Amino acid sequence: MTGMPMIDTPSPNFDTRSLPISMLVLHYTGMPDAASAINWLASPESKVSAHYVVTEDGQVIHMVDEGDRAWHAGRSFWRGVTDINSASIGIEIVNPGHEWGYRPFPQTQMGSLIPLIHDIIQRHAITRGNIVGHSDIAPARKQDPGELFPWHQLARLRLALPRPTKNLMDPHWTDGGFMLALERFGYDIADPKAAVVAFQRRFRPELIDGEICGECRAILLALLLPKPRGDE
Incomplete structure (x- = not known):
C-alpha cells in the first residue's frame, strides 16, 4: 500500500488475482462529476471498480487493495495477456470524458497522479511499456484516457514510454x-x-x-x- 494521503472508499467489486502484477492501466471516469463516478465504482450493482481514483482537485481515493483483482479493464489484451484485471493496477482519473465534455487534466490532478504512479511501479517493478491507457488494451471499445492526457509529462519522469521524436525513419512497411x-x-x-x-x-x-x-x-x-x- 502506498504511503500517500488518501481517502478510503471501499468497493465490493473485486476478486482474486490469477496473475502477478505487471501492468498499470490508466482510465478516465467518463461521468459528469467525481461523486457520480466514485458512487458507481463503489456500488455492487455496477460490477466495475478500480484500485484508485484521482479527482481533479488532487484527492486520491483508495477503493480496492492492490493485492486484489479490481474490475476495471473489461475485455482487453496487451502483449499476450488477456486477463488484464489479474495482471494490473487500475487508476480512474476523474474527467467527464468524450461523452460529457472532455477537457484537459489539471496540474493539481497530475500532481497527485504522478507520485501515485511512481509509487506503484516502484513496488511492483512495472516497466514503462506496461503503463498503458484503457484505449491501448481495448482499442475497439475505449477512448480513455484520451488524446488530451499528458503522456509526455509522465514520459519525462520515465513513468511512461516517450513519443519518439529523434532520428525517425520511415521503414516503408506495407x-x-x-x-x-x-x-x-x-x-x-x-x-x-x-x-x-x-x-x-x-x-x-x-x-x-x-x-x-x-x-x-x-x-x-x-x-x-x-x-x-x-x-x-
Whole structure:
C-alpha cells in the first residue's frame, strides 16, 4: 500500500488475482462529476471498480487493495495477456470524458497522479511499456484516457514510454507489415482501424484519422527499438 494521503472508499467489486502484477492501466471516469463516478465504482450493482481514483482537485481515493483483482479493464489484451484485471493496477482519473465534455487534466490532478504512479511501479517493478491507457488494451471499445492526457509529462519522469521524436525513419512497411509490427508492440489488431486509432491517440494525438502513414510507421519502428528517444 502506498504511503500517500488518501481517502478510503471501499468497493465490493473485486476478486482474486490469477496473475502477478505487471501492468498499470490508466482510465478516465467518463461521468459528469467525481461523486457520480466514485458512487458507481463503489456500488455492487455496477460490477466495475478500480484500485484508485484521482479527482481533479488532487484527492486520491483508495477503493480496492492492490493485492486484489479490481474490475476495471473489461475485455482487453496487451502483449499476450488477456486477463488484464489479474495482471494490473487500475487508476480512474476523474474527467467527464468524450461523452460529457472532455477537457484537459489539471496540474493539481497530475500532481497527485504522478507520485501515485511512481509509487506503484516502484513496488511492483512495472516497466514503462506496461503503463498503458484503457484505449491501448481495448482499442475497439475505449477512448480513455484520451488524446488530451499528458503522456509526455509522465514520459519525462520515465513513468511512461516517450513519443519518439529523434532520428525517425520511415521503414516503408506495407499496411499489413505495420499491423504485424503493431501487434508485436502489444496491441490487439483484430479491428485494424481501431488499433491504428488507439496507437495514434497515444503516440500522435494531434491527428487521429486511423490512416497508416510514414510518420506512424516511423514512430512505431522507433518504439520497437530498445531505447526509443523522445521528449524526456
